[in-house]
Amino acid sequence: MKSLTMQGAKILATGSAVPDSSLSNSQMSEIVQTSDEWIVTRTGIKERRLLTGMNQSVIDLAVLASMKALDKISMNPSEINLIILATSTPNDLFGSASQVQSKIGAINAVAFDLTAACSGFVLGIVTACQFLQNGSYRNVLVIGADTLSKWIDWSDRSTCILFGDAAGAMIIQSCSKENNSILNFQLNTNGNYADYLSISYQEQVNPHPILNLYQGAFKYVSMNGKEVYKFAVSQVPLSILKCIDSLNISINDIDWLLLHQANERILTAVAEKLCINTNKIISNLSKYGNTSAASIPLALDEALQINKISHNDIIVISGFGAGLTWGTVIIRWKAF
Numbered sequence: 001m002k003s004l005t006m007q008g009a010k011i012l013a014t015g016s017a018v019p020d021s022s023l024s025n026s027q028m029s030e031i032v033q034t035s036d037e038w039i040v041t042r043t044g045i046k047e048r049r050l051l052t053g054m055n056q057s058v059i060d061l062a063v064l065a066s067m068k069a070l071d072k073i074s075m076n077p078s079e080i081n082l083i084i085l086a087t088s089t090p091n092d093l094f095g096s097a098s099q100v101q102s103k104i105g106a107i108n109a110v111a112f113d114l115t116a117a118c119s120g121f122v123l124g125i126v127t128a129c130q131f132l133q134n135g136s137y138r139n140v141l142v143i144g145a146d147t148l149s150k151w152i153d154w155s156d157r158s159t160c161i162l163f164g165d166a167a168g169a170m171i172i173q174s175c176s177k178e179n180n181s182i183l184n185f186q187l188n189t190n191g192n193y194a195d196y197l198s199i200s201y202q203e204q205v206n207p208h209p210i211l212n213l214y215q216g217a218f219k220y221v222s223m224n225g226k227e228v229y230k231f232a233v234s235q236v237p238l239s240i241l242k243c244i245d246s247l248n249i250s251i252n253d254i255d256w257l258l259l260h261q262a263n264e265r266i267l268t269a270v271a272e273k274l275c276i277n278t279n280k281i282i283s284n285l286s287k288y289g290n291t292s293a294a295s296i297p298l299a300l301d302e303a304l305q306i307n308k309i310s311h312n313d314i315i316v317i318s319g320f321g322a323g324l325t326w327g328t329v330i331i332r333w334k335a336f
């Protein structure tokens, strides 16, 4: 863990985008054997958005969310120096960030993908801060975007009910230490449990006849729901506690708890473990399901749009998911 103190980083704007097409729990029960009651009780999800139609990809959602963030502060895209696209569902194995850079006209930005599943946006913020706080770049666009609907087995009721598609974006700028809004972070990975949650690569049975080279393709999302649940509820509170302890603030100083929107029961269990009042939980997963790397910026953007968050509020943000990777970022919200 390392405290962010070299130079400040401030959040200028957020934006988000979801597809138009929604799928309710009752519509889901026409696709797999399930019910609204089962899904709501176990997860809190009522509906999710799906990116339907030909030639639609994560890039379209990422571009829309980014343009909304840029428009909010009337920033010319050419002022962006770096784009980090956190996604596990790129449209190209080489990465999709460069296509986002091209489509939004960020002609001066370097762009790369960051793969860390549902923790991707937290890792994206922390990565952006390294470049901002060491003075390399002035404006960074961090995007969390995923279209897991393309990687789901729509006959597997244990996973297909959980996920939705979305994108969220945040523009972060370097600033003086006094205006710093990203106070601290704490990150973890444990690859021993990578198979709890994966979209694994499957080789073909027969190799190339001359080269002995095995090619293959990616499978669908596979998840051990019970283990992922136990991992999240046990590890996320520890990450938050480590992060606030090294900042010398207390649980009572937290105004908002913004966790990766995986399951309402996980959000409540983490809050209760930390003795945080559940009315401090930011949650919108009933409308969107688990949107992976997009879930945190989407929920933050919506909370800001309804003026839920006030100047100087402390927001604890935690991501967790495949890897397994999890971590926390603590923000003091500043309305500029």
Ligand code: ACO
Pocket (backbone or CB within 6 Å): 033, 034, 035, 038, 039, 042, 043, 117, 118, 157, 158, 159, 161, 197, 223, 224, 225, 226, 228, 229, 262, 263, 266, 290, 292, 320, 321, 322
């Ligand atoms: N509808 C109806 N019944 C179902 C469904 C469904 N959609 N899915 C499973 N069931 C059945 C199972 O077959 C099982 O039946 P059985 O008892 O006859 O065998 C029963 O319901 C219980 O299944 P469990 O898997 O034990 O249900 P559980 O209470 O664990 O809930 C859930 C499943 C909701 C997935 C839960 O484990 C969970 O939320 N885990 C965390 C998952 C998560 O957060 N993943 C994402 C994090 S990381 C990332 O975002 C990439």
